[in-house]
Amino acid sequence: DAEITQSPRHKITETGRQVTLACHQTWNHNNMFWYRQDLGHGLRLIHYSYGVQDTNKGEVSDGYSVSRSNTEDLPLTLESAASSQTSVYFCASSDQGYSTDTQYFGPGTRLTVL
Amino acid sequence: GNSVTQMEGPVTLSEEAFLTINCTYTATGYPSLFWYVQYPGEGLQLLLKATKADDKGSNKGFEATYRKETTSFHLEKGSVQVSDSAVYFCALSDLGSGNTPLVFGKGTRLSVIA
Numbered sequence: 001d002a003e004i005t006q007s008p009r010h011k012i013t014e015t016g017r018q019v020t021l022a023c024h025q026t027w028n029h030n031n032m033f034w035y036r037q038d039l040g041h042g043l044r045l046i047h048y049s050y051g052v053q054d055t056n057k058g059e060v061s062d063g064y065s066v067s068r069s070n071t072e073d074l075p076l077t078l079e080s081a082a083s084s085q086t087s088v089y090f091c092a093s094s095d096q097g098y099s100t101d102t103q104y105f106g107p108g109t110r111l112t113v114l
Numbered sequence: 115g116n117s118v119t120q121m122e123g124p125v126t127l128s129e130e131a132f133l134t135i136n137c138t139y140t141a142t143g144y145p146s147l148f149w150y151v152q153y154p155g156e157g158l159q160l161l162l163k164a165t166k167a168d169d170k171g172s173n174k175g176f177e178a179t180y181r182k183e184t185t186s187f188h189l190e191k192g193s194v195q196v197s198d199s200a201v202y203f204c205a206l207s208d209l210g211s212g213n214t215p216l217v218f219g220k221g222t223r224l225s226v227i228a
Contacts, residue, residue, distance in 0.1 A: 035218075041220065042203065042218050042219060042220030043158070043218040048215050058215070090157050090158070092157075102160045102163070103158075103160070103216060104159075105159065106157050107156060108156075108157055
């Protein structure tokens, strides 16, 4: 069955370190998204991509970067981790080039920055 | 800009009680509306959606009707079960603003007790 996976599921790192969170989908979806989930803020969009070599900034993109070199993967990099980036991160994907399509979410990565 | 406002939680109900979670939206174009559900320890999954005014989305006993006159998309269920305990997110996508990603509300936590 097609799926979307995230790794690692849990990560503890130190302030200032570079961290990369992986997202891999086997749906062959064009669109991929990264969100962070925090109490009181709900789900906020970090970056998104509508296809290979395409990336766009979301609502809270500062301190994060993504690159899309193939259809299946959209890794999220924290260039220099900060305590404010402690959060649960979700990756999602959807099929067509229309935002009305269903997004399929991964299980999440819980990141702690000490 | 586009936004979604949900009722504050948490909501605690007894099994078989009637559920309403309010959701109102602001959009510049003609949005599609969604309800996503997040069960404990999991990512979000689509519960139901409606793509035009007066449409009713339904799934697993949950319903929501797209009301353009009141800019609302309230989630209802006639008889909740313990297994419905989860966080519920209202979301919109507005093609009138271009192919922009989903905008989520902050989520409403529902706890159903036996």
